[in-house]
Amino acid sequence: MNIPNFLRILTNPKQLQKIDRYLLLNYPRFWVTKVHYCIYYGLLVNLILNLFVFLTINPKIIDEFIQYFIVLIMFVEAGIFIFWIVKQSLYNVEKEYGNTSSGIGLLEIIIYTLCAVIITSSSLTMTATAMYRTASLVRMETSTECSEVEVSHFQTPYKDEGQVCRSMKDFLDGSSNYNYFLPYEIHWFFHTIFLMLGIFLLVIRKYSNWATMGWIGLYVLALIIATIFLGIVLSSLSQNELSWLIILILLNIVLFFQSTSLTMRRRFDNFQFISFAILPIALGVLISSIVFGSANSSFRTNTIALIMFFVFYIFIFPLYKLILNRTLALPKE
Known part of the structure; x- marks a missing residue:
């Protein structure tokens, strides 16, 4: 099997096409959400990007990685999410006299939430992979005191290495200290607001x-x-x-x-x-x-x-x- 055929099969497998046609003919309400594409491509992209991070991340670039590369990924996710919302707003089953039962509505909003979380998940999973992989490389644990030896692993020209080390430790034990942190918590905050606004505005737009x-x-x-x-x-x-x-x-x-x-x-x-x-x-x-x-x-x-x-x-x-x-x-x- 040559590379072009492999990429074609990987990006649009026959089984995914069968699912797409089945939903179109039997459940058009859920077909329009493209949940099957969101799940497949979301898992595929997460796998590829996290594998890339796992293999290439370096303690010396962890700060720049989260501040710049992850932000770039977040902008890409936002563009895909907005495109998905616009596509969703073109179809409303209630306007076409479809099933409006509460059970269907419950399943619908679960699918909306699932798709939204998957679309915006890569930047979060990549951050977690980078942090845990970096902690593994420098043998950092929750008991680490960020002494001079541990701090020496984080050589960055943009931030005090001690701050980076303490932020890594906070991430591992799940605590927060707003005097020093990598912006992973800021990213989480923006994800929260973005998901809230996105899902609610999607519903209202429909x-x-x-x-x-x-x-x-x-x-x-x-x-x-x-x-x-x-x-x-x-x-x-x-x-x-x-x-x-x-x-x-x-x-x-x-x-x-x-x-x-x-x-x-x-x-x-x-x-x-x-x-x-x-x-x-x-x-x-x-x-x-x-x-x-x-x-x-x-x-x-x-x-x-x-x-x-x-x-x-x-x-x-x-x-x-x-x-x-x-x-x-x-x-x-």
Whole structure:
């Protein structure tokens, strides 16, 4: 078998084509998600990239690797993710009078979440591989004290080697120290926000048009500006560290009451629909702020909080979609 044929079989195997055709003929709702392609290509790309990292990573370049190469991979993932969202928004089974049962809706949002996580997973798995491989090369353990001997393995012109060593140790034991760290936690934070925004906006886009998405973007921007302004004012007046948290709680309460009133309306209200659309985003920001602001915040606890939030959203999604369908069915003003 020559190389071109091998690459063709590897990138588009016959079994994957059979699955694609089967889903198209029997389950078009799930065919359009391209979940089979996401799983196959996601695993393939993760395998290739992580093997590359495992074989080439060097303790002397770990800092530059995470700060630059991983960021480049994240931009590629973002482009693929946005392309996938645009493709998803072209088809909505509810508009075609398809099955709208809660069970189907639950499975649908699980597939959306699975695809989104897979698409954005390479940069996270590569970071973990690089960190653990580097720790193995320098024989670092959680008990390592980052003495002069251990620090000498990390020769970087851009950062104090001691900081890199201590950051590696924090990664291994799952703790956090924001006085010194490689930006793997910043990357995790951006992944969290990106996934929250991406999945929620995907759902809303399937039930609305681009004009509504534009209004949602402006409303979110206005809320961000207002929150920052009020936070600065309250912090300067009261010197209370909880001012930002109080504002976020009040914002979620306002959005919640605006959203629940949708169930009693007899005509479509665009402003209330937009408030309902961004409620999960505001709730996600509130939960993230509580977790990040807690005294025992760490990489592991933050990851657990993210998983718990998505599990909660997955199981509440059928009700969320039921309200969406009812709202969009109301006569317009």
